[in-house]
Amino acid sequence: MIQERYKKMMEREALSGEAKAAILERMEGRPARRPVRWPALIAACLCVALLGTAIAAAATGGFGLWGGTQPDGDLSVTARQKLYAEDEFSAALQRDMAAVKKSGVASVCYPADWQAARDYVGIPLLENRFLDGRETFMPSGEMPDHGLHVSLHPGLVYLYRPYEVDGLLLTVSTGIFTEEYDGAPIQGEWYPFWWGNHEADGDGTVTFRGEDDGAGGVFRLDDTWTETMPDGTEVLYTRWSGDDVDGYWLGADFVHDGIGYDLNVFEIVRGVPEIGEAFAPCGPESGCEDVLRQAVEGFAFE
Amino acid sequence: MEREEQRRLFEAYSDDVFRLAYSYLGSAQDAEDVCQTVFLRLAEGRTGPRPGKEKQWLLTCAANASKDLLRSFWRRNVGELSEDVPAAREDGELYRAVMSLPPKYRAVIHLYYYEGIGQREIGEILRISQTAVQTRMSRARAMLRKELSDDPGEIQKDDGAGGPQR
The missing domain is CATH 1.10.10.10 (Winged helix-like DNA-binding domain superfamily/Winged helix DNA-binding domain)
Structure with a gap:
């Protein structure tokens, strides 16, 4: 009978011992957190943010992927950015994508606030006087809750927080890998967006053709500049655009105490069917450059 | 609800929650995440099951969390994450x-x-x-x-x- 066969089949599927232990630990140790799944906007921003990182790295001598190590199984990790020459990057990306595709795992953490993020990763994250206390941007769609989501799975711990500032969406995120870069496969949710062809023409133009319907396309690095913060941290600003895009994206990346920070600013487009809000490139008249600069300079570089 | 009772429910029903999520999602990893979501919600204590309806409440939470995940843009873009058979x-x-x-x-x-x-x-x-x-x-x-x-x-x-x- 089908019922017996089905029961037998499903009996084999059970929560792993590791997962049980992890969940129990969190149930007993972190009662106040509330998990959440962010909808469209967030995933798209993750993609764009990381895409921005790769393109930003191109301006400093090669293409980069965030990597890191996980000492002693602790979540306290040191992130690093590995740069590739253009002719090596495509092969490296393809190799990693294959590993990720095989694993099909993503680990992502959406913190309710930076304190929650800090609690989770066990490492000090920079305070930000410009952003602390500001309203978090809340998409109107399926957002019943707001809190911290921590995947049980190793790989990337991605801390993310979106803010609404002067009608713009400002995203602040940190990327922390918990897998050795060269060795165990890197696992991160943005890779699927990069599946498919990847081309670099050597002139600052990178073509990503994702399998999705929104994140692929041709993106062009228009401008890049660096600024040095009071403690010596180098912040790399990038301005980049896409074909058939009116406006541009702005991003800022820096590494502080081994943690990669990535900030991006977008215009908010409301009333998108099935999504609610989405983001769009901004232009100089929107004040996005001022917002991004204030957010970066709001970090406690000292 | 006391911690001890939460733990008992976890021990008793976590696999059931997992399996329902797995049936929705076809991915053990996603099902584990759903499990975590459900039991952390229980641990918060803001809402909870009525006495005698614990399993039903947990399965309802699992179904809702699974549906949320299925609807997420990220998952839709990634496509089916189920492991190869x-x-x-x-x-x-x-x-x-x-x-x-x-x-x-x-x-x-x-x-x-x-x-x-x-x-x-x-x-x-x-x-x-x-x-x-x-x-x-x-x-x-x-x-x-x-x-x-x-x-x-x-x-x-x-x-x-x-x-x-x-």
Whole structure:
């Protein structure tokens, strides 16, 4: 009978011992957190943010992927950015994508606030006087809750927080890998967006053709500049655009105490069917450059 | 709810929550995440099950969390994350047949065949009408019958009104 066969089949599927232990630990140790799944906007921003990182790295001598190590199984990790020459990057990306595709795992953490993020990763994250206390941007769609989501799975711990500032969406995120870069496969949710062809023409133009319907396309690095913060941290600003895009994206990346920070600013487009809000490139008249600069300079570089 | 009681519920029902999520998502990793979501919600204590309805409450949470995940843009873009079916899997045919069903049908099939829950309670758990349960069951069975066409005797044509075999 089908019922017996089905029961037998499903009996084999059970929560792993590791997962049980992890969940129990969190149930007993972190009662106040509330998990959440962010909808469209967030995933798209993750993609764009990381895409921005790769393109930003191109301006400093090669293409980069965030990597890191996980000492002693602790979540306290040191992130690093590995740069590739253009002719090596495509092969490296393809190799990693294959590993990720095989694993099909993503680990992502959406913190309710930076304190929650800090609690989770066990490492000090920079305070930000410009952003602390500001309203978090809340998409109107399926957002019943707001809190911290921590995947049980190793790989990337991605801390993310979106803010609404002067009608713009400002995203602040940190990327922390918990897998050795060269060795165990890197696992991160943005890779699927990069599946498919990847081309670099050597002139600052990178073509990503994702399998999705929104994140692929041709993106062009228009401008890049660096600024040095009071403690010596180098912040790399990038301005980049896409074909058939009116406006541009702005991003800022820096590494502080081994943690990669990535900030991006977008215009908010409301009333998108099935999504609610989405983001769009901004232009100089929107004040996005001022917002991004204030957010970066709001970090406690000292 | 006391921690001890939360722990008891976890021990008693975490696999059931996992399996329902797995039936929706087809991915053990996603199902583990759903499990975590459900039991952290329980641990918060802001909402919770009524006495005697603990399992139903947990399964409802699991169904909702699974549906949230299915609807997420990220997952839709990533596509199916389900692991490849190992070639040696002895139940591979059934697995593929079940996983080829739309998730909402898989959930009904799972609750009926695995949990042994009747249609009315399935409706309560999934927050759909009993008629909708019947419709989904009927369609799911028809699809399974088609997928398992080399074994036509497998799928009975009962309407499930009397509840599944325990």
